[in-house]
Amino acid sequence: MPFGLLKYGFRRHYPARRYLPAVTELKDSYDIVIVGAGGHGLAAAYYLARDHGITDVAVLDKGYVGGGNTGRNTAIVRANYLTPEGVRFYDESCRLFQDLSGELDLNILYSERGHLTLAHTDAALRTMRWRAEVNKHLGVASELVFPAELAKLCPELHLGQDARYPVMGALYHPPGAIARHDAVAWGYGHGAWRRGVEIHQKTEVTGFQRANGRVTGVETTRGTIGAGLVLQATAGSSSVVAAMAGIKLPIRTVPLQACVSVPLKPFLDPIVVSGSLHVYVSQSDRGELVMGGSTDPYGLYANRSTLEFKEGLIAHILELFPFLARVKVMRQWAGMADMTPDFSPVMGLTEIDNYYIDAGWGTWGFKATPVSGKRMAECLATGRQPDILSPFRLDRFQSFEQVGERGAASVGH
């Protein structure tokens, strides 16, 4: 690589690197059709090609690559969940993330900042201790810290007793990180394409043809194609796409909003979350404060922003960092989060033989992009639910075996 860089530096022209394929015709059929070219769909395609040698694959998206929640999230990666099933799963993803820039030969700007989840009440402190113990048991670095140590980890944080809800302690998770989300989608897309996968943007799936309990064809705005297997990875549109296949999901689509401030000099190293105040904040490499909270109060298929959200968010950010009072918000946006009742995903086999699902990513799915891609690829290639995914199977709600992660995922994403 350094030699290549030198050669590149001495060239006369600097053509832009092409990440994604030019528009081509759709073939009549594919071994596997993946609906949704977000990080999850593209990562599944990448690992199908890399690990299983399956390259007769088309990834279809109604918009553009990464235009869904993949390009809208606040890019937090962490493994400090509450259930052993969740911790094991997200820990595998963190480990994949740590090597991802090298793997994809693209700098995803993975930046380990440390992740602090503040507790302002005894009850919250108890949950933090619970999470710390579950994490440690599974080899994930997490510990409870108190104000004296917090003052060293994050000197800017207001720790005074004059706050409305003084900080009592925090769950400290050193491997917590942020990354450049677009690069993750482009890197997986590029790697999949280089191995023979087709990526078709502006190609909306409008229905499925079914026969004998199987999906036989995929109807799109560019014609109908045959498919051996189908994987849907459409986040906010999960219920709409699943309904085309006749499947009803435990999912409600709810907007999740976020915003960034004008760029400031670097001052905030860790990612700071407060469940009680419904806020989280980190500082990006460009100096912007990236801020968000919990989902909107009711379901909606729209990406609009609201003033109510910002008022509530900023008021609470100022409780933690009062000196930001005169800083301006620069940009705001929203994504459509596919929320499950237990705050865990829905992954793997469905009641239809050759139809697979990767959904229920709500507000927490960016960090799972590598692991879900890798394990869904395994699931499609073998036709079996991998062990690590079995807690997240779709029919867990029929047997009342939810994987309750609300305590670890409702505000900190």
Place this chain on the structure above:
Amino acid sequence: MKIMNCPLNGPRNISEFVCGGEVEAMPAPGAADAAWADYVFLENNTAGVVREWWMHAPTSYWFIAERDTRSDEILRTYPASEVFAERQDFAT
């Protein structure tokens, strides 16, 4: 500020209301687990016009609203008695 019309209290700020999910027929008390799982956990999650339970929190008043989940438009709100005319008896 978005306004919702409460059948009891008139037009109020949307932040005073809580959404209670789609109006759906409840399974019989002795129905199979699958029917209850469907009722409790599965969602139609319709992209379009839906009929939902809403509550005006300050007065704990439950009513029904029709709303378009694509445009965020509230089409109609009315008392639950328009749909539920009879008392449900849980004793049997």
